[in-house]
Every structure is written in C-alpha cells, then in structure tokens.
Amino acid sequence: MTTAYRIWEMIDRSKTGPHIDEDDFLPRLFTPTLKKIIKKYEIKYDAATPLPADDAMADRIWQAGWELFRDVGVYNIDSHRIIQVTDEEIREALYVAKDRYWVGGGKDARLWKHRQVEDTEPPFCIYSPDITVDEHLHHSMCAAYLKEPLLDGFCAPILENAIGQLIASGGPTEINGCIQHIYNMRAAARQLGRPGTFFVAVGTAEHDAGQIAVSNNEWGVRTTDARLVGSLTEFKTADTLLNRSVHYAQYGCYTGSLTGPIYGGWCGGSEGVAVTLVAYSLKGLLIHGAMFNQHFPFHLNYGSNTTRELLWPIAMAGQAMARNSNLLYTSNGFANAGPMTEMLFYETACHALVSTVSGWHLWEMASTRNKYRNRATPMEARLGTEVGHAVARMGMTRETANEIALKLLDRYEDQAATAPMGRQYQECYDVARALPTQEHYDMYRRVKDDIAAMGVVFPF
Amino acid sequence: MSLEELNKLVETGETEASETAARALLAQGADPLEILDSLTKTMERVGNLFADLEIFLPEVMMAGEALTAVVNIVKPELQNTSGEPARGKVVIGVVKGDLHEIGKNIVKLMLETNGFEVKDLGYDVDPLDFIKAAEEMGADFIGASSLMTTTIPRQKEIIAFLKDKGLRDKYKVVIGGAPTSQMWADMIGADLYCEDANCAAAKMAAMLDEKTA
Numbered sequence: 216m217t218t219a220y221r222i223w224e225m226i227d228r229s230k231t232g233p234h235i236d237e238d239d240f241l242p243r244l245f246t247p248t249l250k251k252i253i254k255k256y257e258i259k260y261d262a263a264t265p266l267p268a269d270d271a272m273a274d275r276i277w278q279a280g281w282e283l284f285r286d287v288g289v290y291n292i293d294s295h296r297i298i299q300v301t302d303e304e305i306r307e308a309l310y311v312a313k314d315r316y317w318v319g320g321g322k323d324a325r326l327w328k329h330r331q332v333e334d335t336e337p338p339f340c341i342y343s344p345d346i347t348v349d350e351h352l353h354h355s356m357c358a359a360y361l362k363e364p365l366l367d368g369f370c371a372p373i374l375e376n377a378i379g380q381l382i383a384s385g386g387p388t389e390i391n392g393c394i395q396h397i398y399n400m401r402a403a404a405r406q407l408g409r410p411g412t413f414f415v416a417v418g419t420a421e422h423d424a425g426q427i428a429v430s431n432n433e434w435g436v437r438t439t440d441a442r443l444v445g446s447l448t449e450f451k452t453a454d455t456l457l458n459r460s461v462h463y464a465q466y467g468c469y470t471g472s473l474t475g476p477i478y479g480g481w482c483g484g485s486e487g488v489a490v491t492l493v494a495y496s497l498k499g500l501l502i503h504g505a506m507f508n509q510h511f512p513f514h515l516n517y518g519s520n521t522t523r524e525l526l527w528p529i530a531m532a533g534q535a536m537a538r539n540s541n542l543l544y545t546s547n548g549f550a551n552a553g554p555m556t557e558m559l560f561y562e563t564a565c566h567a568l569v570s571t572v573s574g575w576h577l578w579e580m581a582s583t584r585n586k587y588r589n590r591a592t593p594m595e596a597r598l599g600t601e602v603g604h605a606v607a608r609m610g611m612t613r614e615t616a617n618e619i620a621l622k623l624l625d626r627y628e629d630q631a632a633t634a635p636m637g638r639q640y641q642e643c644y645d646v647a648r649a650l651p652t653q654e655h656y657d658m659y660r661r662v663k664d665d666i667a668a669m670g671v672v673f674p675f
Numbered sequence: 676m677s678l679e680e681l682n683k684l685v686e687t688g689e690t691e692a693s694e695t696a697a698r699a700l701l702a703q704g705a706d707p708l709e710i711l712d713s714l715t716k717t718m719e720r721v722g723n724l725f726a727d728l729e730i731f732l733p734e735v736m737m738a739g740e741a742l743t744a745v746v747n748i749v750k751p752e753l754q755n756t757s758g759e760p761a762r763g764k765v766v767i768g769v770v771k772g773d774l775h776e777i778g779k780n781i782v783k784l785m786l787e788t789n790g791f792e793v794k795d796l797g798y799d800v801d802p803l804d805f806i807k808a809a810e811e812m813g814a815d816f817i818g819a820s821s822l823m824t825t826t827i828p829r830q831k832e833i834i835a836f837l838k839d840k841g842l843r844d845k846y847k848v849v850i851g852g853a854p855t856s857q858m859w860a861d862m863i864g865a866d867l868y869c870e871d872a873n874c875a876a877a878k879m880a881a882m883l884d885e886k887t888a
C-alpha cells in the first residue's frame with residue numbers, strides 16, 4: 216500500500232469537508248472547473264493523430280489532472296461533503312508510491328514495474344473478459360484464460376447464478392456467488408500448474424460484504440492478490456466503496472482503483488477524458504491507497520474505447536503519467552464487436568498498441584460493448600497482449616505506432632455503431648478442453664498476419 | 676430582440692441572458708405560446724445533437740436550465756393554461772443493490788428538458804420507496820433503472836407491491852437499463868420499456884397523450 220496510513224484522515228474529511236448538494240457537484244463544480252483547466256493548459260484534441268507525440272502537451276495534461284483533483288476533490292454521496300487534498304499531500308503520496316511491486320505468489324510471482332513512453336519493457340498483462348458468464352461455463356472460462364502464456368494477472372468473469380440460484384445483489388446469494396467465483400479461479404489455476412497467479416478478484420462482489428467474505432489466504436483472495444474499488448462517475452464515492460478500501464488495506468492485499476470517465480458525459484470530449492484519467496489516478500492513490508489504477512474510459516453511445524476520440528485521451532493520459540509519475544496503471548479495452556469477429560481482433564490490437572507505446576500496462580479485453588453474457592474469449596486478449604509485447608520489444612516510436620493505429624482504425628472505425636455481436640464463448644471454444652475452435656484460431660492467425668504485414672514484428 | 680435570438684441563448688445555456696431576452700420579447704408583445712412552441716423545437720434539436728454526441732451532457736443540462744428559467748417567466752403570461760405543453764410527473768431511481776446511476780441521470784435530464792417534472796430518488800432505492808415517492812408526488816410514471824441481472828428482479832418487485840397495495844393502475848411503470856428488454860418488460864408486466872433516454876421522453880409523452888385523450 217502506498218498511502219494507507221492516511222486512510223483515517225481521508226475518511227474524516229468525508230465527514231468534515233465542504234458541503235455541496237449532490238445535484239450541484241458535477242454541473243456547478245466538476246465540469247466548470249474541468250473546462251477552465253482545459254482552456255488554461257491549452258489542451259486540444261486532434262482527430263488526425265490518435266496517438267500524438269507531444270511531450271509538452273502530455274506534461275500539461277499531467278498538470279491539468281493534478282489541478283482538477285486538487286480543486287474539485289471527491290464527493291461522498293453519503294456524507295454530502297467533499298474530500299479535499301493539498302498539493303503537499305499529492306507530492307508526498309507520489310513520492311511514497313513505489314514504482315514496482317511483487318504480486319502473486321511462489322514461482323508465479325511477478326514484478327510489476329512502472330513503464331515509460333516507448334518503453335522496451337513489455338506491459339504487465341492482466342487478462343479479463345469483464346463480463347458475466349453462465350455458471351456452468353465459469354470454471355472452463357477461468358481455465359481458458361489461465362492457459363494463456365502471456366497472462367501476468369487474471370480477473371475472472373462474473374457469476375449471475377450460484378448453485379442454480381440467481382444472485383440477488385446485496386443478499387446471501389451474492390456471498391455464495393463470491394465464494395464460488397474464487398474457488399473456480401483457484402481450482403483452475405492449480406490445475407493448470409500456476410497456483411500462485413496474481414488475481415484481481417472477485418468481480419461477482421457487488422457489495423463490500425461480498426468482498427470481505429472472500430478474504431482468505433488459504434482458499435480465497437490472498438494478500439498477494441488485488442481487488443478493485445470503483446468510483447461513481449465522475450469523482451464521487453460512497454461509504455460502501457470506502458468500506459472496501461479500508462478492508463483491503465487492513466487485510467493487506469493490493470488495491471486497484473477502478474474508474475471509467477465517459478466521453479460525452481460530464482467530462483465532455485477527448486480533452487476532458489484525458490485530464491480526468493490523470494486526476495482519477497491521483498484519486499486512486501490518495502483516497503484509496505491504490506497500488507494500481509485500472510481505467511476504462513468509454514464512449515457514451517457506443518460503450519467502447521477503440522475509436523479515435525477515446526484512443527487520443529488514452530494515449531495522452533498514459534504519456535502524461537509515464538513522464539511525470541512512477542505510478543502503475545492499466546488500460547482496459549472496451550470493444551464494439553463481439554468474439555470471433557475480425558473487427559474485435561483489430562479493435563483489441565489497436566487499443567493495445569496505442570496503450571503500450573504510451574506507457575500503459577494492459578487489461579484486455581471487454582468485448583461487445585461490455586454488455587452481453589458469455590461474449591468474451593481469451594483469444595482477443597491474446598492478440599492484444601502479443602501486440603503489446605511486440606511493439607515494446609521493438610521500441611516502437613509514437614510516430615510509427617500512430618501510422619499503424621491509423622491503418623488498424625481503417626479496418627473497423629466506420630462500423631463502430633453497427634458492430635457485429637459475434638459469438639458466445641461456448642460457440643467458439645471447446646468448453647471441455649478450454650481451447651479455441653480451429654475456425655476461431657484461424658481467424659486470429661489471419662488477423663495477426665495482417666497486422667504483422669503492417670509492420671508489427673511479433674516475438675513468436 | 677427576436678425569438679431566434681432567444682432560442683440561440685437557450686440552446687447555448689445562457690440562463691441570465693435568456694431570462695432578459697424573454698422579458699424583452701414579452702414586453703414587445705410577443706405571443707407566449709409561440710415562444711414556448713419554438714423553444715420546444717429548440718430543445719428537440721438539442722436532444723438530437725446530444726444523441727449524436729455533437730454536444731455533450733453538460734451542454735444539454737445548461738440548455739435545460741435556461742429553458743426552465745424562460746418557462747417560469749413566460750408561463751404566468753399564458754392566458755389559457757391549457758395551451759401549455761402538458762407533460763407528466765415522474766419518479767425515477769436506480770433499484771436496490773445497484774449503484775449504476777449514469778443511465779438514470781441521463782434519462783432524468785432528457786425528461787426534464789422535454790418538460791417533465793422529475794423526482795430523482797438516486798440509486799440503491801427500495802421498491803417501496805418508489806411507491807411512497809410516487810404517492811407523495813402524485814406521479815404519472817414510476818421509472819426504474821437497473822444495470823445488473825442481479826438487480827432486475829427489483830423492477831418486478833415494484834410492480835408486485837403496486838398490485839398488493841391496490842395501486843397498480845394508478846401509475847405507468849417504465850423500466851430501462853442494459854440487461855432489461857421488451858421481453859423482460861412483458862414478463863414482469865411493466866407498461867413501457869425504453870432502450871435509451873431519447874426514446875424514453877418521446878414514448879412517455881405519447882403515453883401521456885393517450886391517457887389524456
């Protein structure tokens with residue numbers, strides 16, 4: 216943990232900080248402050264260059280994000296007060312934050328390090344389908360993901376049922392689902408000979424109680440694992456969320472801060488999303504003592520982040536944080552298309568390429584607008600992380616990456632609104648063996664060859 | 676001052692300037708009904724621009740605020756109140772156990788900009804609280820948002836409680852949120868399902884017209 220020692224100061228401020236009505240917080244404070252800051256720092260989106268190489272603007276976006284976080288603070292909707300921090304505290308927290316952490320256990324432990332822009336060190340790759348799945352497919356899907364060679368960390372799909380009962384949010388069935396969730400993950404990891412794999416778990420927990428119920432170093436979520444605490448979009452928190460970060464810190468596991476600024480919402484356009492991403496990383500660090508920040512900015516209408524108005528803020532925020540901090544942060548892809556479509560492969564590749572070259576670690580891949588049960592597979596995540604490794608190993612420059620990103624965008628961008636839904640996991644995977652069907656593998660191979668022809672040199 | 680200028684001011688969300696302009700127009704003898712009519716069209720345009728993300732949420736909200744301010748000035752001037760755009764009253768919230776409030780907030784905003792009176796119950800709302808609030812407000816609609824399969828059963832509970840209390844026919848129950856569908860609405864006996872905020876305003880207005888017709 217980095218700033219856990221300040222937990223009680225932060226909690227206290229949520230009781231004593233300035234009061235504002237919840238209805239006023241976003242329209243009267245957050246958005247006007249953000250607009251002013253964007254103007255002051257002359258931040259300007261350029262649709263022609265989804266992956267800019269503009270160090271000066273990256274540094275201005277860092278400053279802007281810092282200022283946004285400091286000037287706005289975080290609203291606790293339960294206490295109706297704002298948690299505010301000072302410049303000195305931000306500087307202190309950034310100084311104390313380490314640039315590397317050991318995660319996972321035993322032979323499967325990994326060193327997760329801060330990356331630079333155009334870093335030749337491959338990104339840390341967390342695999343996650345980010346969706347719900349049928350109960351009988353859950354273990355198979357866990358196994359399928361854990362079979363992936365480039366997987367450094369794993370976040371499993373979410374259960375809607377446990378022992379045949381529909382999970383009711385906040386009730387006893389949720390606790391039951393959470394136990395099932397972590398057992399399936401542990402069983403699959405042990406069966407596949409990687410029992411110490413770093414987990415981010417459990418996504419089935421919709422409430423603090425569900426998370427707390429699975430903290431156990433023998434059979435549950437271990438202290439070498441991480442868990443997430445969400446933000447209420449934008450810049451709001453609640454006691455049920457703070458309960459989580461207090462518990463994670465006291466249990467002794469790692470905390471990840473989960474945030475998804477929305478393009479078209481209170482942050483406005485691409486510039487606002489970029490600045491907000493930076494500000495959210497500081498929020499994760501100072502309010503939740505997060506070891507890493509997990510970001511999923513998305514388009515209000517599409518529910519995706521693979522079009523250029525989202526790639527730009529991902530690129531710029533990544534560079535801003537890479538150049539000005541030693542934080543760890545993952546770029547969570549959200550695609551329009553569904554599994555076993557060429558479009559999904561191209562979208563994932565493009566997201567991974569832009570993110571990696573801009574200093575991010577990877578969290579791949581939510582597909583089909585993150586909306587439909589069973590619609591995600593390890594294959595798209597595989598291609599994304601392979602692209603990440605490739606462009607890092609090549610030391611690819613932002614200029615080259617931008618050119619390739621434009622070629623990739625050319626393959627799918629016009630279909631963002633009408634993207635195909637593809638298949639469900641069980642339609643393009645052999646469920647019993649947790650392996651892709653030949654047709655699925657062939658499609659992946661075809662797209663990979665096409666991307667190689669664009670100039671990406673894959674290590675294998 | 677022209678009606679066009681007023682519309683421009685409302686569209687760009689300049690509340691104070693809009694108020695001044697509205698007063699000037701009325702002083703010049705402009706027809707209040709005509710003012711409201713043209714502003715309704717402007718708000719429709721604003722809604723369409725937002726649907727295409729040519730403008731963003733904060734801009735819609737500001738335009739909505741400017742509109743409300745103008746309506747408050749123009750309304751008392753209306754001789755014949757039956758000429759006002761008749762829109763309904765709505766209580767809206769996110770069901771119990773669910774913290775996903777973004778979609779609900781957008782629906783609320785679009786309803787407000789379309790002239791509905793909306794009482795927002797926030798998120799994590801108990802089924803009975805929807806009903807209590809509807810009774811207090813004298814609402815026409817109960818709008819329930821749910822983003823998770825683990826919380827959509829709460830939409831059904833609202834309808835069950837309405838029946839238990841003998842209030843089912845008093846309110847139109849409208850549901851929405853990613854895991855909901857027309858099929859789910861039919862299954863639980865909801866009156867209306869809307870897949871997004873834009874169609875919510877239109878369909879609910881149509882429903883109200885049916886009711887009053």
Ligand code: B12
Pocket residue numbers: 345346347373374375384417418419420421422443445446447448473474475515518584585586587767772773774775776777778779781782818819820821822823824825849850851852853854868869870871872873875
């Ligand atoms: C953003 C988001 C979050 C944010 C929410 C921030 C906030 N304050 O709202 C955060 C990070 C906090 C979050 C947390 C969680 N989330 Co979440 N989240 C999402 C995500 C990606 C987008 C939702 C969204 O805001 N969309 C944008 C808005 C504009 O769209 P919309 O909500 O659909 O609303 C539109 C229409 O549906 C309609 N509409 C909506 N409501 C209503 C109501 C009426 C009356 C009408 C007429 C119309 C209408 O109009 C709206 C505007 O056009 C969805 C995935 C998805 N694609 O939906 C997952 C998703 C909803 N989350 C999910 C999960 C699992 C979680 C967590 C459990 C994760 C975790 N383990 O912590 C927690 C749950 C917390 C809780 N108890 O609620 C799952 C739910 C799975 C399930 N069981 O069904 C989803 C579906 C992702 C997935 N595929 O797995 N999440």
